[in-house]
Each structure stands twice: as structure tokens, then as C-alpha cells.
């Protein structure tokens with residue numbers, strides 16, 4: 001499947017309102033570097049993520065995609081640089097200010113990370129228990145709505161062991177959406193899925209971005225997914241220890257700025 005048919009939030013619009021929308025960055029990253037001990041993973045990484053877009057972090061194995069995601073959601077401190085999320089300086093924010101901003105970020109990890117002893121409904125209710133004072137009936141209603149949004153309305157009572165890998169990813173997305181975060185981070189959503197299931201998940205991500213206006217930051221190295229869902233992307237590279245490309249994935253595919261990008265798109269498209 002290619003992404004050309006999907007509506008794209010920032011293309012083909014003009015005028016002052018569109019310019020304002022284009023300018024609205026929900027994430028700003030500047031001069032970011034990360035080293036583990038003496039091992040420099042990347043440096044001088046900078047980009048903006050705009051409201052409502054699907055932004056993809058791509059690159060080969062070991063280039064630091066997942067680490068960058070962890071920096072963005074505050075799980076690791078960067079070695080240097082600045083991260084602003086929804087107008088808040090993430091590195092300066094402490095205490096309640098930090099908790100408040102983290103509450104606005106939904107995360108789905110590669111494995112889905114569902115609790116095996118709980119039903120899907122109970123899994124999705126967890127963040128509502130932890131972060132809201134909603135009574136149980138309301139929490140359950142919200143969780144059922146989220147499961148419905150990802151196509152799992154009929155699977156609410158099932159345990160994670162009783163569902164497919166694709167359903168587990170969907171349930172992970174439903175849980176990440178429990179608190180209606182304006183930004184959703186997905187770590188390798190297609191990992192371990194067959195191409196048809198993966199394409200269905202890509203469609204779900206596009207639908208949620210379009211229908212809810214949620215901003216997605218997706219880490220992946222799956223070329224079909226990148227082309228299907230990505231409005232814009234950055235590419236990290238292990239050898240270059242940093243960013244080697246930024247832009248619309250289709251443009252990078254058709255007009256690669258360097259050999260590494262060309263190789264990435266041609267190798268994986270083959």
C-alpha cells in the first residue's frame with residue numbers, strides 16, 4: 001500500500017490559517033546528543049513535530065531511534081541539547097510541571113506491554129485508575145470507547161494470551177490513548193506483524209491522526225509503514241552519529257539527498 005491516497009494535514013492548504021497551523025510545533029528538539037559512557041550514539045539532532053502530523057523516526061538497527069524516543073518522553077536525560085514539548089522545556093520541568101507534561105504523552109512500546117493477568121478492558125482502565133478520579137463505571141465506559149476506537153470492542157473481556165499480535169498492538173494503542181493524550185509515541189508498531197496486519201495497523205494510525213487530530217511520533221524501520229503513515233520523517237544513521245535526512249518520506253524515496261538514504265529506501269523496498 002502506498003500513502004499517496006491518505007489525506008495529509010499540511011499539504012495543499014494555503015492562506016494565513018494554514019500558515020499558522022504549519023507553524024504550530026508540539027515538539028521542538030535542538031542540538032540533542034546522547035552518549036552512553038564513551039559511546040556517542042548521536043549528536044546535533046534537531047527537528048520539529050507539528051500538531052496533527054504523523055512524524056516518523058527512521059533508520060537502521062542500532063542508530064538510536066528508541067533511545068531518541070526515550071529522551072523525548074523523559075526516560076533518559078540527553079547528554080546535551082534542548083527538548084520542548086507542548087511549550088514546556090522538558091529538561092527544566094520538575095515535580096508537578098513534569099508530571100503534567102508526561103500525562104499528555106501516550107506511549108506504546110514494541111511489545112504492547114500488556115499485563116497478562118488482566119483483560120484488555122482492565123489493561124486500558126489502568127491509566128485511568130492511576131491518573132484520574134473517575135468512578136469505576138466511568139473508567140470502564142472510557143476504556144470501552146478506546147477499545148472500540150481501535151476495533152476491539154468485542155474483545156474487551158479477553159486476556160492478552162487469547163489475542164493475536166495485531167490485536168495486542170491495537171490494545172496497546174487503546175491503553176496509550178486512555179487519557180486522551182495530544183501526542184502518541186509508538187515504538188516499532190509493525191514489529192513482529194505480517195504485512196496485512198501491519199497495513200491494517202498503519203491504516204488505524206492514519207485514521208486516528210485524521211479523526212482525532214492526535215500527533216503521532218512513530219519509531220520504525222519498516223519502509224512500507226513509513227511510506228503509508230508518515231507525513232514527515234527524520235532519518236538517523238549509526239555511522240554518521242546523527243541525522244542524515246529530514247522531510248516527506250516519499251520525497252526522500254524519490255529524490256534521496258545522499259547514498260545512505262538511497263540505499264535505505266531501495267534495499268527495503270526491494
Ligand SMILES: Nc1ncnc2c1ncn2[C@@H]1O[C@H](COP(=O)(O)OP(=O)(O)OP(=O)(O)O)[C@@H](O)[C@H]1O
Nearest residue numbers: 036039041059060061062063064065066067068221
Ligand atoms: N541503556 C543503555 N545503556 C548503554 N547503551 C545503550 C543503552 N540503550 C541503548 N544503548 C546503546 O545504543 C544503541 C542504540 O540503541 P537503540 O535501541 O536506541 O537503537 P535503535 O535504532 O532503536 O535500534 P533497533 O532498531 O535495533 O531497535 C545500542 O546498540 C546500544 O549500544
